[in-house]
Amino acid sequence: MRSCLRTQIKQQQQRLLKGVQHSTTRRYLNTTTTKSSHSSSSQYSSKFLASSLAIAGLTVAASLTVLNTQGSIKNDSTITITTSDENSAFQKLISPEELSKHNKVEDCWIAIDGKVYDVTSFLETHPGGVARIIKYAGTDATKAFRKQHNLELIMRQLTPNDYIGDIPELKPAVKTRKPKHHHRSRVIVVDEDEDDEEEFSPEELEEFARQERIANKPPLNAIFNISDFETVAKAVLPSSTWGYYSTGSNDEFSLRENHYAFGRIFFRPKILVDTTACTTKAVILGQEVDAPFYITAFAGSSMADPNAELNLLKPAARENIVHLVPTQCSYPVQEFVKHAEPQQTNFYQLHFYKRSEIDNIADVFQKVESEMPTMKGYFINVDLATIGNREKDAKFRSLDPSMLDELSKIVTNSQDYAPVTWEDFKEIRKKTKLPIVLKGVQRKEDVVKAAEIGLNGCLLSNHGGRQLDFSMPPIEVLAQSKKLLKEKNLDKGFELFIDGGVRRGSDIIKAICLGASGVGLGRPFLYAMSGYGEEGVERAxxxxxxxxxxxxxxxxxxxxSELNEDMVDISSLQFKGLNSDDRLYNVNYSEMPKVPFSTPAK
Structure with missing residues (x-):
């Protein structure tokens, strides 16, 4: 049976390699300027190519560098990459012993293809990627780099100063492995010349199965609704990435209620109306768009696809909808918006890590408004006093026992942000003429305060259920807020937005009826990108x-403009026990992983 399994796996590897050689080579080499027809010095993105080839589980000889690289593909499909300082007589050598000393969150080195990198800064600035990297701290991460496509994010964010030096060939011949389901440890002899000695861990078998699912995913024309994208994403993403995207906080009541609340709102349709001229065109904060929904800001796009937020920016331009660009963009924001179309509408999402950022906000506004002409306003986070307890994400990532110690430090040491107050926003309002919207408002009284101090709007949001669990569904806060604004005569010129739980066009219409100017979607576009890249986002x-x-x-x-509260019945909205049996949503919901028990050694 094992022999048969090994044969099937190797056949799969060969199929994957053949496809990757064809598609990846064409994608990353044909987009460059070719100086000659054979092994000339064609410029290309070596990190993407090596990562893609390695998904097949095959040994690829590659040297990666964050400096400019040149290379050629030989007939034996071996990648050879040289750095611009290849002829330097003084290459610093790092011993395995020295590498092993740098194995902490605050001091993290890894080796990839014979080169040592300091990735500490990445760990500090991108909490979503910590657990995926820290288990390789002080060790050779080459195999993981080849197997885990999301590690590409690290290579993109490194600088030449993060390259420490070269390391002699390590000896990975024998190692002890603990499978993530806590079965007894196994000693695995890795001998590439003797297939009979090769064994596969549960993690490796799951990775082979995942690659098979990727190879056999439904064609894009088989996707009919947003939930279909979610089904595909759940199947093709690594479990740790899926956990990061799909998690809420604590017991995830708010995560689920965000969606279920839409099922407690019903329509009151008119009849005998000529609707041949029907259009979805709208105006958001003075900007004309083709539909009143937008791609909201979120981190971690590069774990879904190497092109990250570019997969969002371009379809948003073609379809003329708003893209809310995140502070935690995978690219430097100034460079990213250079890819925007001149007529495109973007808004900039901001939050404050340090007090100095609040005090110097005028400098930020000046830079944005002078260098980023497509940015038409600011959405500023106000729900990040600290990070919510995203327990399901932590559990998904901690199923590997080797990560438990480091993860316990990461999960318990929550990230705090700079405190910001109403008095701060009175001053912030004076620093720019562009619209300012508070992002993350969760009660009607705060909406009124924002209107009273001259802000332009509020995004009603509980951060996709990822912050304070049991926060009210945004659609319910919307109904309350619009009513109170009208009572106080503050509704004119003050715009409301919501996000969270939206999965259908009907959800968007319900929000517009209750007074929203725009409706944000985050996870749905992440899921579309995860399975189908830019084309998936456009189809969504x-x-x-x-x-x-x-x-x-x-x-x-x-x-x-004809959509109003008279078109909907919200008499059931406040009764949270009346959850609709939404089969499409529920089938994709991931339960919280249970605490795993160890299996006694036999």
Whole structure:
């Protein structure tokens, strides 16, 4: 049986390699300027190529560098990459003993393909990637780099100063492995010349199965709704990445309620109305768009696809919807927005790590407004006093026993942000003429305060259920807030937005009826990108537009301006026990992993 399994796996590896050689070589080499027809010095992105080839589980000889690289593909499919300082007579050599000393969160080195990198800064600035990297601290991470596509993010963020030196060949011949399900440890002899000695851990078998699912995923034209994208993403993403994307905080009541609340709102359609001129065009903060929904800001796009937020920016431009650009963008924001179309509408999401950032906000505004013309306003986070307890994410990542000690430090030491107050926002309002929207408002009284001090709007959000569990669903806060603003005569010129739980065009329409100017979606576009890249994001936008147009016609309206509270029945909205049995949503929901027990050694 083992022999048969090994044969099947190697056949799969060969199939994957053949496909990757064809598609990846064409993708990353054909986009460059070719100086000659054979092994000339064609420029290309070696880190993507090595990572993609290595997904097949095959040994690839590659030297990666964060400096400019040149290389060629030989007939034996071996990648050879040289750095611009290859002829230097003084290459610093790092001993395995020295490497092993740097194995902590605050001092983390890893080796990849014979080169040692200091990745400490990455760990400090991107909590979503910590656990995926820290287990390789002070060791050779080459195999993990080849197997885990999301490690590409590290290579992109490193600088030449993070390159420490070269390391002699390590000896990975015999090692003890603890499978993530806590079965007894096994000693595995890795001998590439003797197939009979090769064994596969549960993690490796799951990775082979995942690659098989990627190879056999449904074609894009088989995707009919947003939940279909989620189904595919759950199947093709590594479990740790899926856990990071899908998690809420604590017991995830808010995560689920964000969506279920839409199921407690019902339509009151008009009849005998001519809807042949129906359109989804709208105006958001003075900007004309083709639909009143937008791609909201989120971190971690590069774990879904190497092109990260570029997969969002370009379809948003083509479909003329708003893209809210995150502070934690995978690219430097100034460089990222250079890829935007001149007529495109972006808003900039900000939050404050340090007090000095609040005090110097005028400098930020000046830089944005002078160098980033597509940025038409600011959405500033106000729900980040600290990071929520994203327990499911931590459990998914801690299933590997070797990560438990380091993860316990990371999970318990929550990230605090600079305290910001109403008095601060009174001053911030004076520093720019562009619209300012508070992002993360969760009660109607705070909405009124924001309007009273001259801000332009509030994004009603509980951070996708990732911050304070049992925060109210944004759609419910919206209904309360719009009513209170009208009572106080503050609703004119003050715009409300929501995000969280949106999966259908009908959800967007319900929010517009209750007074929202725009509706944000985050995870749905991450899931579309995870399975299908830029094309997936564009299809997701088209699906939502089509659903909106169809439902508006069935509702008996021709324009966004005709949608109002008279078109919906919200009498059941506040009764949270009345959850609809939403099968499409529930089938994709991941339960909290249970605490694993060890299996006694036999």
């Amino acid at each position: 936008i088209k699906i939502l537009k089509t659903e909106m147009l169809r439902d508006m016609k069935l509702l008996g309206v021709n324009s966004i």
